[in-house]
Amino acid sequence: MQKFNISFLPDKKKVFITEEVNLLQAAAEAGILVKGSCGGDGTCGRCKVIIKEGNYTTKQTGKLTKEQLAGGYVLACQTTAESDLVVEVPEASRLSEHQVLLEEETVGEAVSQTSVDPLFKKIKVELPEPSLTDSMDDIERLKMAVRKETGIENLRVSLNTVSNIPGILRKEKWKVTVSLADVLGYTEIAAVESGWDYQKYYGLAIDIGTTTIVVNLVDLESGQTIAQKGSYNQQAVYGDDIISRIVHATEEKNGMEDLRNAVLKSLNELISQLASENHIDINVINYAVCAGNTTMVHLFLGIDPKYIRLEPYTPAINIPEPIRAEEVGLQICKTAWVYCIPGIASYVGGDITSGAQVIGIDKTEKVTLFIDVGTNGEMVLGNQDWLMACACSAGPAFEGGGIKCGMRAMRGAIERLDVISDTLDVEYSTVGGAKPVGVCGSGLIDCIAGMHKAGIIDRTGQFSSNLTNQRIRNGDDGPEYVIVSKENSGNGQDIALSEVDIKNLIRSKGAVFAGIRTMLRKMDLPIEIIEEIIIAGGFGRHISIKDAISIGLLPDAEFEKYKYIGNSSVKGAKMVLLSKTARDEAVQLATKMTYLELSIGNDFMDEYVSALFIPHTDMTLFPSLS
Numbered sequence: 001m002q003k004f005n006i007s008f009l010p011d012k013k014k015v016f017i018t019e020e021v022n023l024l025q026a027a028a029e030a031g032i033l034v035k036g037s038c039g040g041d042g043t044c045g046r047c048k049v050i051i052k053e054g055n056y057t058t059k060q061t062g063k064l065t066k067e068q069l070a071g072g073y074v075l076a077c078q079t080t081a082e083s084d085l086v087v088e089v090p091e092a093s094r095l096s097e098h099q100v101l102l103e104e105e106t107v108g109e110a111v112s113q114t115s116v117d118p119l120f121k122k123i124k125v126e127l128p129e130p131s132l133t134d135s136m137d138d139i140e141r142l143k144m145a146v147r148k149e150t151g152i153e154n155l156r157v158s159l160n161t162v163s164n165i166p167g168i169l170r171k172e173k174w175k176v177t178v179s180l181a182d183v184l185g186y187t188e189i190a191a192v193e194s195g196w197d198y199q200k201y202y203g204l205a206i207d208i209g210t211t212t213i214v215v216n217l218v219d220l221e222s223g224q225t226i227a228q229k230g231s232y233n234q235q236a237v238y239g240d241d242i243i244s245r246i247v248h249a250t251e252e253k254n255g256m257e258d259l260r261n262a263v264l265k266s267l268n269e270l271i272s273q274l275a276s277e278n279h280i281d282i283n284v285i286n287y288a289v290c291a292g293n294t295t296m297v298h299l300f301l302g303i304d305p306k307y308i309r310l311e312p313y314t315p316a317i318n319i320p321e322p323i324r325a326e327e328v329g330l331q332i333c334k335t336a337w338v339y340c341i342p343g344i345a346s347y348v349g350g351d352i353t354s355g356a357q358v359i360g361i362d363k364t365e366k367v368t369l370f371i372d373v374g375t376n377g378e379m380v381l382g383n384q385d386w387l388m389a390c391a392c393s394a395g396p397a398f399e400g401g402g403i404k405c406g407m408r409a410m411r412g413a414i415e416r417l418d419v420i421s422d423t424l425d426v427e428y429s430t431v432g433g434a435k436p437v438g439v440c441g442s443g444l445i446d447c448i449a450g451m452h453k454a455g456i457i458d459r460t461g462q463f464s465s466n467l468t469n470q471r472i473r474n475g476d477d478g479p480e481y482v483i484v485s486k487e488n489s490g491n492g493q494d495i496a497l498s499e500v501d502i503k504n505l506i507r508s509k510g511a512v513f514a515g516i517r518t519m520l521r522k523m524d525l526p527i528e529i530i531e532e533i534i535i536a537g538g539f540g541r542h543i544s545i546k547d548a549i550s551i552g553l554l555p556d557a558e559f560e561k562y563k564y565i566g567n568s569s570v571k572g573a574k575m576v577l578l579s580k581t582a583r584d585e586a587v588q589l590a591t592k593m594t595y596l597e598l599s600i601g602n603d604f605m606d607e608y609v610s611a612l613f614i615p616h617t618d619m620t621l622f623p624s625l626s
């Protein structure tokens with residue numbers, strides 16, 4: 001098999017690859033993250049690169065314009081080398097810095113407060129010295145002292161640790177610091193240090209999202225978050241959504257390894273940055289708690305996720321045992337434990353258990369709806385008496401996937417938008433105040449709401465044939481509405497929303513609303529029963545509740561019932577890291593929720609079809625809009 005040098009510009013990074021490796025994979029190998037929403041199928045058209053020198057073969061070019069073809073553009077995922085190549089990766093094709101949700105936000109009283117009783121801690125103990133009349137062995141003597149200090153009964157010591165203990169005890173005259181790690185069902189004596197002046201110790205609370213990864217560095221003594229960092233999940237080059245990741249993992253040669261390495265690389269880079277910026281040795285990071293959807297947890301732990309997408313959709317595991325950091329590949333203290341918050345089912349994972357725990361849904365009398373609309377719409381409904389969870393395949397439309405001008409909430413994304421009814425002009429604001437380059441989820445909701453209100457589209461999302469305006473024109477995909485012209489955009493291209501895009505978004509919003517209605521139907525409850533609606537995730541951050549209701553994405557409830565919780569996944573991971581009680585409650589919560597599989601029966605499909613209108617076919621569900 002032939003091998004070629006590929007040089008990437010402007011990075012000046014080189015890789016040496018075999019002829020069968022495509023340029024999307026080659027870029028990933030060079031550490032350059034190229035957008036690949038469709039996972040390399042050649043259908044999203046986002047992985048455009050420019051061949052500057054060399055010979056190549058390209059399979060599909062359908063997504064490229066004549067001008068782009070003339071300019072040397074190819075789709076990286078469809079192109080392989082026939083000689084050494086020089087390839088330019090334009091800015092627009094790169095996964096740039098993501099607006100990762102990092103702030104510590106609260107939902108006031110809804111957030112449970114837990115006292116600090118972390119899964120890893122250090123305690124000072126003084127042991128009675130042995131004598132001829134008290135010849136108990138050193139380890140039993142140590143355990144007795146720890147028991148007396150903490151009340152913990154089930155203590156274990158690994159053989160590696162045992163060998164150092166006798167010498168340290170005698171050298172320190174029986175006054176030592178003991179590290180204790182809670183390992184679900186027992187407590188490990190993880191280390192014994194000399195004296196009582198011990199080093200500080202830390203833990204990590206981690207959210208492994210399909211799109212982004214957030215890591216909190218937590219002081220385990222005070223419970224304070226020292227610093228936070230977030231970035232893209234580098235798995236994004238293998239596809240935007242869970243299904244394309246599972247397909248890559250199970251159908252591509254070395255697919256599992258690609259995805260596991262990508263998530264570990266993302267995590268270890270963030271951990272290394274956090275450690276160096278805070279002058280902390282990675283060896284004093286002694287515990288990590290992760291929350292992620294079921295597929296992300298499988299890939300992180302190296303478990304084949306194949307059956308998650310095959311009927312009857314059973315995951316390999318919902319409640320993983322703690323595992324050593326060294327075994328999983330997390331670059332912290334080798335003997336540290338890594339615990340993943342339990343999930344509920346294939347499409348409702350530990351991130352949702354985490355969020356449900358943070359809002360205390362199992363402790364309130366109020367009927368509460370918890371929604372996390374990411375690349376999949378997951379929700380939990382209930383209160384202290386009953387809990388139901390489901391996942392509707394909303395698709396990644398609200399994260400910009402499958403929408404021509406769609407993008408994630410990155411710099412330059414239009415996040416708020418107003419359509420002026422008289423003139424059909426647009427007022428907007430962008431992430432970071434930069435020149436617009438696309439529209440993110442909150443902007444897309446505003447845009448559909450505004451277009452409907454202004455009469456540009458009807459209730460089915462179809463363009464009105466009566467309106468003439470310079471912003472309405474026929475594009476490649478039929479009628480479209482120009483939000484920003486290329487003269488005013490940040491990438492020299494028109495930003496327009498087509499009828500195809502709008503129908504796609506209506507399908508997504510319809511799936512979310514149908515999921516809510518199906519859960520209520522199962523419990524034979526009206527929509528008005530919901531007393532609190534809590535929205536999680538980056539998506540909910542900037543959405544206008546009013547516009548989300550007006551397009552039929554969210555229930556028509558008083559605005560006061562709505563609350564935004566931010567990244568509840570990482571908050572729940574931190575709660576568990578800092579409290580054994582919270583860890584035990586997370587396990588109970590995950591097992592307590594009834595999972596509703598929406599593909600069984602016709603209820604969801606009936607609701608979905610009714611929800612494919614703006615806002616809905618049944619206007620009695622939206623009294624404030626009638």
Ligand code: FES
Pocket residue numbers: 024035036037038039040041042043044045046047075076077078
């Ligand atoms: Fe190449 Fe989608 S077209 S990744």
